[in-house]
Amino acid sequence: MDDVETARRSVVITGASGGIGRASAVAFAARGDQLALIARGSSGLDAAVREAERAGAAKVVAIEADVADAQAVDAAAQQAEDELGPIDVWVNDAFATVFAPFTEITPEEFRRVTEVSYLGYVYATQAALRRMLPRDAGVVVQVGSAIAYRGIPLQSAYSGAKHAIQGFNEALRCELLASGSHVRTTMVQMPAVNTPQFDWGRSRLPERAQPVPPIYQPEVAAQAVVYAADHPGRREYWVGASTVGTLVANALAPGLLDRYLARTGYDAQQDGHRRRPGTPDNLDEPVDAERDFGAHGRFDDRARERSLQQQAAHALGSLTDAVRHTTGRLARLRYGKR
Incomplete structure (x- = not known):
């Protein structure tokens, strides 16, 4: 049977201090699961632990680690098992990005985005499988995006990372099926979500960055993550009508979509307010080390709750x-x- 039992489980979430990762922690906690939350920012991470405990988590462990460091991720996985027992579900969500035209992104920035947003998923998945495969049980959920299929202007580094995750996850899924393993991996392709990334992502845009409408609340994304963890037999899930429309349009008429995004993609990703120069970003260092940003960004008045x-x-x-x-x-x- 491809679906897992929904009794109390041990769940590890990367990028758990904000956005979809934070909302997913609360959603799993509300079911009584025990959690290991991985992130860099101590203030955001501690707040996520408190929120998960209030939601009903059986136990919550906070682990500070940078997913771009393979050894640190493996150590985090071992700590999670030492404190919670065997890992049942691993959710990959940590990422970093740069909002800028491709020609304005430095090689160092491109490397860093790739290390966090792509290799971070690879390292974490390897750490999870080292523990799941010997037991022949476990689920890995990759938090993806419509951008995994359809790159967009001003996010070339992030688009490349999401495409890369899609490719490696498909290859891994085939290998697991070929070996007859009961370990499962699935991917959830997300729409635009109201998260803090648009306040703490590095940007060279003249105006403040925003998600391309329609925008959904992170709890909508979290519900999909939990559902995917419960039903990992499907290779992937699409969340939001906008994701479905984008992926179908890209499959049927990618050239037309290129031209559409060339006309609309710049304005759609900026909110009309000038960006303050020197705003801190989380590319190299966490911005939630001293301040908790929570799960939501600044788009609550525009975000859909279902x-x-x-x-x-x-x-x-x-x-x-x-x-x-x-x-x-x-x-x-x-x-x-x-």
Whole structure:
């Protein structure tokens, strides 16, 4: 059976101090799971722990680590198992970005974004599999984006990293299937989400960065992450009608979408307010070491609190699971098996 049991589990989340990672920590906590939260910023991480504990987590462990450091990630995985027991679910969410035209991003910045946003997923997945494969059990959830399929202007480094995650995750999934392993990996492609990244991401834009509307609250994304962890048999999930529309349009008419984004992509990613020069960013050092930014960005008044597409997809998935379970049970009864 591809789906995992939903009893209390040990869940590790990277990038857990803000945004989707923070909201996912609360969502898993509300189910009574025990959590290991990994992030760089101590203030944001400590606040995430308190929030998860209030939500009902059985136990919460805070681990400061930079996912760009493979040894640090492996040490974090070992600490999680030492304190919580075997890891059941690993969620990769940590990332960094630079908002700027490609020609204005330095080689050092491109390398750093790649190390965090792509190699961080690779290192964390390797650390998880070192522990899951010998037990032949576990789920890895890769938090992706529509950008994994459709690169957009002003985010070339981030687009490249998300494309890379898509490629390595597909290859890994094939290898797990070929080996007959019961370890599962799945990816959740997200829409634009109201997170702090637009305040702490490095930017050279003349105006403040914003997600391309429509914007969803991080709790919508977190619900999808939890659902994917419960139902890892599907190779990936698309969240939000905008994600579905973008990926379908890119599959059918990528050239037209190139031209559309060339016309609209610059203005759509800026909010009309001048950016303050010298604003701190989290590319090299965490900005939430002294201040907690929380899960939400500054777009609460514009963000959607639910996705009808996601609800419909989950309902259809649950119906499919029920039909499959019933069909299997009838087959076992027919042939005298229980």
